[in-house]
Amino acid sequence: MILGIETSCDDTCAAVVDDDGRILSNVISSQGIHDAYGGVVPELAARAHVERCDLVVADALRTAGIVLDDVDRIAVTQGPGLVGALLVGLQTAKALAVVRGIPLVPVDHLEGHVLACTLAPLSFDPPFVALVASGGHTFLARVDDDGRIQELGGTLDDAAGEAVDKGARLLGLPYPGGPALERLAGDGDPTAFAFPTAKGVKGLDLSFAGLKTSLLYRIRDMGEAEAERHRADLAASYLHAVVETLAIRVERALEATGTDRLAVGGGVAANGPLRERLRALPASVAIPERALCTDNAAMIAAVALRRPALAAGDVPGLEAYGTGQRPPAPVA
Ligand SMILES: Nc1ncnc2c1ncn2[C@@H]1O[C@H](COP(=O)(O)OP(=O)(O)OP(=O)(O)O)[C@@H](O)[C@H]1O
Ligand SMILES: [Mg+2]
Structure with a gap:
């Protein structure tokens, strides 16, 4: 015990x-x-x-x-x-x-x-590739049979959760922004606005600073009244970019390591669209229930x-x- x-x-x-x-x-x-x-x-x-x-x-x-x-x-x-x-x-x-x-x-x-994914009922044991996207950290790692963790790539600036919280704040939502941003995005169109996914960052590293700045400029250019009218679309498109930024690196990591086992953890993994996107990958994917992600x-x-x-x-x-x-x- x-x-x-x-x-x-x-x-x-x-x-x-x-x-x-x-x-x-x-x-x-x-x-x-x-x-x-x-x-x-x-x-x-x-x-x-x-x-x-x-x-x-x-x-x-x-x-x-x-x-x-x-x-x-x-x-x-x-x-x-x-x-x-x-x-x-x-x-x-x-x-x-x-x-x-x-x-x-x-x-x-x-x-x-x-x-977290090794706990029952998932009992998803290593080896696997892991994505952790939390409030303070975001990285991909290879986890061997003994549970030893070797980092493959990580964020060059903000963590995914930080990007979520800062985006939520720009849209006038309370801290912590994740759950509120997800709720607001539920009423919006994720394809309404194109936000950057840092595709140009090669390999398995990630970046979220450009995304956050892009939302800031978009709101400023639209003006407050217009941004208010499109709040749900902005939230959905922004969250979509966070999800894609992560998913693109996960796809690269699975390919680079020749692995077909993926474990996901960290608070951002509580996000519904991210869970759906990753579960649709051609791999065995373990994402713990939400209370085990945060x-x-x-x-x-x-x-x-x-x-x-x-x-x-x-x-x-x-x-x-x-x-x-x-x-x-x-x-x-
Ligand atoms: N449904 C959700 N959608 C998107 N993000 C979410 C959701 N729920 C929580 N988050 C985000 O997850 C983050 C919190 O995750 P977690 O509790 O793992 O982080 P932390 O413990 O503060 O950071 P770290 O683990 O890096 O020290 C916050 O940024 C929060 O906004
Ligand atoms: Mg944490």
């Missing part, structure tokens, strides 16, 4: 997963306090994690019908993310591990997004099924690493 804990951004998450990758509980407490600021405020996120983390862990255990004594391993997000937010989950996990003598597995959040602790536990636990003596010195940083070397 694995207890997963995830606090890298603004969702306080805990989950229980059994040794066969079945989810017994997956508790996600969305803070909902950042909307007024148009983005996550790191200090507020960390404080909200402090208030909720113990309650969320207790809820995950209760929902799974187990007690701490039944937990064989604790998996916790070590990074990347907001350091203050990460520290709350990390301290909670370390305290439980030390006091109860439970082995601790530090987990990279992005590996969680890559391996941040959750079940995916963190999934990684721990394939990674060794820390030596007990290394647990107290375990440190978080922020976005853009690499895991620190263990303290000797």
